[in-house]
Amino acid sequence: MSDIDDPAVQKVASLARLHLEPAERDAVRQDLVRVLDHVQSLASVDVEGVEPLNNPHELSNALREDTTSAPLATDDVLNLAPATHDAWIAVPKVLGEGS
Amino acid sequence: MKTARDIAKHVNTGGSAVEIVQEALDRIQADTSNAFRETFAESALTAAADIDRRVAAGESPGPLAGVPVAIKDNICTTEGRTSCGSKMLEDYCSPFDATVVTRLQGAGAVVVGKVNCDEFAMGSSTETCHFGPVKNPADPSRVPGGSSGGSAAAVAAGLVPVALGSDTGGSIRQPAAFCGVTGFKPSYGQVSRWGLVAFASSLDQIGPFTMDTADAALVFGVLRGGDPNDGTCDPAPAKPCQVEPTDLKGMKIGIPTQTATDGNAESVATMLEQVRQHLTEAGAELVDVDLSLLDQGISTYYVIATAEASSNLARFDGIRYGHRAEAPGAGPDELMALSRSEGFGAEVRRRILLGTYVLSAGYYDAYYNRALKIRRMIRDEYLKAFSSCDVLLSPTTPSPAFELGGITDPVEMYLCDRYTVGANIAGIPGISIPYGQDEQNLPLGLQLLAAPFADEELLNAASAIEKMRDLAGIPGAMSP
Numbered sequence: 001m002s003d004i005d006d007p008a009v010q011k012v013a014s015l016a017r018l019h020l021e022p023a024e025r026d027a028v029r030q031d032l033v034r035v036l037d038h039v040q041s042l043a044s045v046d047v048e049g050v051e052p053l054n055n056p057h058e059l060s061n062a063l064r065e066d067t068t069s070a071p072l073a074t075d076d077v078l079n080l081a082p083a084t085h086d087a088w089i090a091v092p093k094v095l096g097e098g099s
Numbered sequence: 100m101k102t103a104r105d106i107a108k109h110v111n112t113g114g115s116a117v118e119i120v121q122e123a124l125d126r127i128q129a130d131t132s133n134a135f136r137e138t139f140a141e142s143a144l145t146a147a148a149d150i151d152r153r154v155a156a157g158e159s160p161g162p163l164a165g166v167p168v169a170i171k172d173n174i175c176t177t178e179g180r181t182s183c184g185s186k187m188l189e190d191y192c193s194p195f196d197a198t199v200v201t202r203l204q205g206a207g208a209v210v211v212g213k214v215n216c217d218e219f220a221m222g223s224s225t226e227t228c229h230f231g232p233v234k235n236p237a238d239p240s241r242v243p244g245g246s247s248g249g250s251a252a253a254v255a256a257g258l259v260p261v262a263l264g265s266d267t268g269g270s271i272r273q274p275a276a277f278c279g280v281t282g283f284k285p286s287y288g289q290v291s292r293w294g295l296v297a298f299a300s301s302l303d304q305i306g307p308f309t310m311d312t313a314d315a316a317l318v319f320g321v322l323r324g325g326d327p328n329d330g331t332c333d334p335a336p337a338k339p340c341q342v343e344p345t346d347l348k349g350m351k352i353g354i355p356t357q358t359a360t361d362g363n364a365e366s367v368a369t370m371l372e373q374v375r376q377h378l379t380e381a382g383a384e385l386v387d388v389d390l391s392l393l394d395q396g397i398s399t400y401y402v403i404a405t406a407e408a409s410s411n412l413a414r415f416d417g418i419r420y421g422h423r424a425e426a427p428g429a430g431p432d433e434l435m436a437l438s439r440s441e442g443f444g445a446e447v448r449r450r451i452l453l454g455t456y457v458l459s460a461g462y463y464d465a466y467y468n469r470a471l472k473i474r475r476m477i478r479d480e481y482l483k484a485f486s487s488c489d490v491l492l493s494p495t496t497p498s499p500a501f502e503l504g505g506i507t508d509p510v511e512m513y514l515c516d517r518y519t520v521g522a523n524i525a526g527i528p529g530i531s532i533p534y535g536q537d538e539q540n541l542p543l544g545l546q547l548l549a550a551p552f553a554d555e556e557l558l559n560a561a562s563a564i565e566k567m568r569d570l571a572g573i574p575g576a577m578s579p
Contacts, residue, residue, distance in 0.1 A: 004456070016409060016455040017416070018448055019436040031449050031509060032456065038510045039398040039466065045473050052471030055301045055331070056287045056478060056526025057551065062330030076194040082423035091418055092431050 002036035004029060100257040103166045103314045107207065113154060116147040116165030120209050123167035126258045127212065132234045132243070134252040135169065138212035139178045143167070146209045161207035162339065163321060168203055169214045169253045169262040174305065175294035176200055176210065183296050184218040184228035184246075187421045187442030197294020198326045199263060199305050202337070206321040211259060214249030218444045219412065220265055220298045222246050223273060223515040224506065227446045232503055237279055237542055237577055241500040244274030244515075247308070251278040254308045255542075255577045261318055262308040267298050268400050269495075269519025271306045272531035276495035276544020279533045279577035281561075282308050283315040286552045287526030288333045290319075291326035299407035300331075302400075302523040310576040312532060312562040316342040319554065333552070340555060344563040345489075348382030352560075353488030357393040358518050364498035366537030371494055374534060374545060377571050378492075378564075388484045388491060392477045393521060397513050399477060400520040402457050402470035409454030412447070415439060449509065478525040485550040490560045493518050495531040495544035518546060528554045530561045535573040542577060 009029045013020045020028055074087060083090040101109070110116045120143050127135050150160045170176055173183040175193035182188045200210060217227040225233040225248025233248040235241040236256040243252040247264030251274035254262050264271040266284035275282025284306045295305055307318040317340070324337025359371055378385060417423040417438025424437035440448065457466035484491060497517060506512045522529035527548055534545040545564070549557035568575060 009452075012452050012456045012459065014436075015459060016451050017413075017432065017435045017439055018443075018451060019433075019440040028449070028452065032453060034508070034510055035401065035449075035453055035513075036456075038513075039402055039470075041395060042398050042402070042466070042469050042473060045392070045395060045469075045476070047469055047472040047476070050472040050475055052468055053475035053478060054471060056524070059288070059331055062334075064327060072194050077419075080191065080194070080420035082417065082421070089419055092429060092434050094431055 002033050002040065004032055004036065100260055100310070102310055103163060103260045104317055106166045106260060107162055107164045110150060110165030110207070111154060111159060114165070116150040116209065117144060119165050120144055120147040120167050120211060123211050123259055130256055130258055132236055132239070132252045132256055133231050134214050134233050134249040134256060134258065136172050136182065136213045136215050136230055136249070137179050139210060142178050143209050143211045146204070150207055150209070161205065162317060163203060164207035166208045166261055167211045167259045168208045169212055169250060169259045170200060170210055171247050171250050171262070171264050172213045172216050173220050173265060173296045174199065174263055175296070176213065178210065179213055181213070181296065182230070183220070184216045184230060185442065185444065185447070186229045187415050189229065189422065191420060193294070195294065198291040198328060199322050200294065202321050208261070214253050214262055216249055217246035218447050219296070219408070220246040220267055220270055221408070221446050221450055223269070223512050225249065225274070226503065227444055229444060234503070235278055235500050237540065238500065240502055241541070242277065242503055244277030244500060246270040248274050250308045251275050251280055251282065254278070254280045254310060260310060260314065263305060264308055265295055265303055265305050266523065267302045267404060268523050269516040271308065272495050272519050272529055272544070272546055273516060275308055275531040277500035277542065279536070279542025280308055281311055281315050281530065281532050281576065282306065283319060283530045283558070284522060284528060285319060285323065285554050286528045288331055289528070289552065289554055290322045291329040291332045293326055293328035297411040299404040300411065301407060302404055304523070312530070312558055312565050313342050315530065316340045316558045319558070340558065342558050342562040344566050345559045347378065347563050347567060350383045350560065350563070351386055351488040352378060352383050353386045353388035353484055353491045355388050355390040355393060355491060355493055357390050358493035362497050363494060367494045367496070367498060367543060370534055370543045370545070373573070374492070377567050381567055386488045388488060390480055390484065390521070392473065392480055395473055396477060396520045396524060397517060399470045399473045399524060400516070401453070401513060402466050403474060405450045405454030406458050406467050407454070409451045409458065412451055415442060417442070474524050477521060481521065481525040481527055481548070482550070489549070490557060491548040493546050495519065495546040499537050499541035499543055522548050527551050528557045530557055532561050532565055533575050533577070534568055
């Protein structure tokens with residue numbers, strides 16, 4: 001059994017910027033335990049001396065010339081934002097009083 | 100319904116693209132499967148009229164002239180919305196077209212609309228779609244598979260001859276098998292993902308749904324080729340692809356012993372036996388292959404895919420685009436958390452949490468890093484297998500399509516992809532072709548895999564097996 005308790009669920013939710021209602025936390029915890037129990041099988045594989053494989057073809061960075069190209073039009077981008085103010089995307093107040 | 104190549108030939112020799120596209124739009128309007136999220140009638144008919152004009156002027160609009168195509172809802176189009184089956188992007192309109200969309204249009208194809216999928220392509224049944232589940236055209240009480248369920252259903256219901264999907268762990272091949280059509284996942288790096296909303300970037304691949312292998316090759320030839328906007332894409336220039344069925348006599352076909360197990364539904368086991376018999380009669384050499392790590396595939400996949408998803412989906416913050424919660428007085432962090440929790444459905448949240456967990460301090464080595472090591476071992480096992488056989492053959496799925504609402508346990512749902520995740524983990528090409536039906540007339544799918552970048556060899560082998568199937572009188576693609 002994977003040992004993931006309620007504080008651990010809350011910590012992961014906070015890292016993932018997800019808000020969980022108190023009523024759903026236990027169901028979420030049980031789902032995570034269920035999936036983590038399944039993936040425990042990985043612990044049985046001997047991986048001694050094996051290098052991690054991030055990408056199937058072991059690609060390295062693809063480089064290109066550092067040249068300018070036309071950006072997206074400002075209006076096209078602003079139209080996607082849920083809240084705007086003049087030519088800016090509006091966000092909640094970030095700094096407190098007196099900051 | 101005609102194949103894409105028949106339609107293109109018809110249009111390129113003076114047949115009306117407008118007529119073809121209008122007929123597709125009429126079929127979509129009458130459809131009840133919920134395959135389509137939206138249609139682009141006006142722009143599609145305008146594009147079709149333009150193609151007709153070009154043909155009349157003596158030009159050749161391309162190898163897909165006048166072919167109506169549907170695009171999965173997680174592939175960006177400037178026309179309509181790109182919602183990824185999510186409330187998060189319900190009203191999102193992409194300011195650019197995905198490379199694959201531009202290439203299809205450049206070859207004369209006409210985009211008639213967007214098709215539904217599991218939310219952010221996370222699912223195996225299209226039931227996590229915010230816009231309602233898609234029904235399997237073969238039996239509306241069953242799922243079409245997922246996550247590209249709308250793409251598979253659109254082709255199976257005869258609405259369009261070609262639909263694009265994306266495959267991160269089987270999301271093209273599994274729904275193709277469930278719906279009775281052909282679904283092709285090219286090698287990782289063969290087709291640009293620019294404009295595909297990322298789920299798990301080291302696994303995602305775009306590919307076509309079609310009625311047969313020859314159409315899959317035709318579309319693949321249009322899609323493939325380097326793209327400066329996708330650094331993971333092989334820079335080789337685009338070139339057409341035409342299938343030539345391989346001679347089955349002497350072809351070495353590997354059958355992983357781990358896919359011929361008691362875990363398969365009886366109908367699937369019977370199909371596999373039948374395929375073995377047909378191949379033996381055709382002179383193919385069947386080789387038993389031991390993929391001892393196949394059963395670690397799902398665990399490996401879910402650790403890597405959720406880790407990458409938790410990172411990729413961090414961009415949905417409720418600030419720049421997508422859903423923002425109504426939360427007067429909330430600070431930035433709280434607003435992000437509320438927006439994400441409202442915008443994402445249960446399966447997406449589950450995967451983000453799992454991915455965040457396996458990447459978090461104290462668990463990274465035990466889960467994520469270990470999964471990456473096993474990934475190398477799995478890939479090496481496939482590469483070794485291809486030193487003794489030309490292609491690997493297995494059922495695409497352990498069972499035919501299940502009932503809507505029939506699977507509620509997440510792990511049971513993940514296990515639907517048992518035979519398909521390996522191709523994504525190893526970056527190799529895979530195809531599912533229809534191979535008969537069970538006693539309830541539900542389609543059954545046969546999966547073929549090949550070595551990295553042996554996409555053409557894979558299509559040629561699939562075409563040969565398709566021919567063998569037809570000669571044996573086994574039903575192929577669903578024909579409504």
